[in-house]
Amino acid sequence: xNGGPALVSIMRQGSTLIASVHTALDDSxxxxxxxxxxxxxxxxxxxxxxxxxxxxxxxxxxxxxxxRRIAEMARLRGALTVVVGIQPEVAFTMVRLxxxxxxxxxxxxxxxxxALLAAHAPRARSGTSTDTSNGYP
Amino acid sequence: MDERPEEHSGLTALxxxxxxxxxxxxxxxxxxxxxxxxLRQEWAERIQQAHLLTAMTPQEMAAETTSVYDNYxxxxxxxxxxxxxxxxxxxxxxxxxxxxxxxxVVGIVLLLRDVLARSLFEKYQRDFALLNEVLDAYxxxxxxxxxxxxxxxxxxxxxxxxxxxxxxxxxxTPVLPVRERLxxxxxxxxxxxxxxxxxxxxxxTGIRKHRAKVVVIDITGSPxxxxxxxxxxxxxxxxxxxxxxxxxITGLSPKIAQTLVTIGVDLSKMNTIGDLQGGLExxxxxxxxxVTRKEGSxxx
Numbered sequence: 095x096n097g098g099p100a101l102v103s104i105m106r107q108g109s110t111l112i113a114s115v116h117t118a119l120d121d122s123x124x125x126x127x128x129x130x131x132x133x134x135x136x137x138x139x140x141x142x143x144x145x146x147x148x149x150x151x152x153x154x155x156x157x158x159x160x161x162r163r164i165a166e167m168a169r170l171r172g173a174l175t176v177v178v179g180i181q182p183e184v185a186f187t188m189v190r191l192x193x194x195x196x197x198x199x200x201x202x203x204x205x206x207x208x209a210l211l212a213a214h215a216p217r218a219r220s221g222t223s224t225d226t227s228n229g230y231p
Numbered sequence: 232m233d234e235r236p237e238e239h240s241g242l243t244a245l246x247x248x249x250x251x252x253x254x255x256x257x258x259x260x261x262x263x264x265x266x267x268x269x270l271r272q273e274w275a276e277r278i279q280q281a282h283l284l285t286a287m288t289p290q291e292m293a294a295e296t297t298s299v300y301d302n303y304x305x306x307x308x309x310x311x312x313x314x315x316x317x318x319x320x321x322x323x324x325x326x327x328x329x330x331x332x333x334x335x336v337v338g339i340v341l342l343l344r345d346v347l348a349r350s351l352f353e354k355y356q357r358d359f360a361l362l363n364e365v366l367d368a369y370x371x372x373x374x375x376x377x378x379x380x381x382x383x384x385x386x387x388x389x390x391x392x393x394x395x396x397x398x399x400x401x402x403x404t405p406v407l408p409v410r411e412r413l414x415x416x417x418x419x420x421x422x423x424x425x426x427x428x429x430x431x432x433x434x435x436t437g438i439r440k441h442r443a444k445v446v447v448i449d450i451t452g453s454p455x456x457x458x459x460x461x462x463x464x465x466x467x468x469x470x471x472x473x474x475x476x477x478x479x480i481t482g483l484s485p486k487i488a489q490t491l492v493t494i495g496v497d498l499s500k501m502n503t504i505g506d507l508q509g510g511l512e513x514x515x516x517x518x519x520x521x522v523t524r525k526e527g528s529x530x531x
Binding site for chain 1: 432436
């Protein structure tokens with residue numbers, strides 16, 4: 095959509111998409127990120143999405159809303175979203191301002207996020223845990 | 232009474248070169264030095280009548296009033312409050328643990344001011360103009376002394392309070408890893424908002440540091456919480472969840488349970504278990520630990 099290099103790298107690892115946010119995003123960049131990510135979920139037929147926000151020291155209400163929207167869209171397209179790496183100060187500020195991540199699951203870091211997805215995967219699609227292919231049939 | 236003639240001569244001498252307030256002050260100081268015993272005695276009686284410093288023994292009273300009196304006169308003479316400040320801080324340090332209140336300290340200093348002013352009236356009553364000048368010199372100095380003593384006392388009290396708060400804070404919120412990925416936070420004593428804030432900070436950094444998945448907050452040792460703290464606790468639980476850890480709260484006293492329900496804190500998302508033992512068992516279950524007792528172990 096908008097020009098310029100992406101500020102979020104979206105990587106594919108098996109049937110999981112890992113979106114790593116490098117820097118604070120403004121509103122239009124968030125919209126672009128949302129668009130890119132939801133696009134790719136369909137493209138790669140991903141079953142899980144991990145959004146790593148460890149580099150952010152501020153998550154404002156629009157960012158929190160975008161995370162919730164992405165999770166909901168991903169769910170509609172068949173993928174479970176986990177937000178990982180929320181910093182302690184960020185976590186408490188978010189809660190104090192009354193803007194949690196809603197029903198979106200969260201985990202400490204990337205490793206934990208992957209573990210959480212792995213724990214959910216067998217229920218979502220049998221055989222995922224032994225499936226080492228990239229998710230294509 | 233037998234001091235009268237001598238006083239008169241002093242008075243005229245004073246009158247002759249009553250130019251600077253400084254000279255008046257030195258006259259005044261020598262007057263106060265001269266009648267030290269009588270004035271101090273009078274002051275001590277006034278203190279007793281006013282029922283101040285009841286926590287002190289008569290001997291202590293005598294010693295303290297003497298030194299306060301001497302310091303007082305010295306400050307009048309030198310005009311430097313530094314020595315008095317030092318003394319007042321010292322005095323406060325000694326008497327605060329004895330339960331002496333602020334109003335008592337201010338009270339005795341004001342009494343001394345009045346006693347001394349009264350003696351000045353007595354001495355200079357024949358010459359109204361001179362009396363005025365003497366009081367002009369005396370009053371600002373006396374008020375500054377009262378001010379200094381009161382401020383020093385309050386400062387000292389606050390310092391003691393701060394020190395105690397620091398001490399409490401240091402031992403207040405340990406974050407203890409008991410098993411891999413399991414933290415315990417025992418909370419002892421009253422949770423105020425400052426402590427709650429600190430607890431949150433320590434817990435959240437503890438979660439990251441120990442990569443905790445489950446946290447047990449045990450509030451058996453906390454008698455009461457207010458609405459602010461209760462809400463803060465709920466926020467802490469939410470924030471922990473954002474960091475991927477689930478929180479179990481144990482040991483809610485009946486009173487706290489009652490408070491929480493009465494003030495309508497939303498606890499639907501809180502995982503609470505009766506006691507610490509139950510909380511640990513639940514945490515172990517969540518983490519997939521099983522604890523079994525070995526057959527034939529020594530304790531039965």
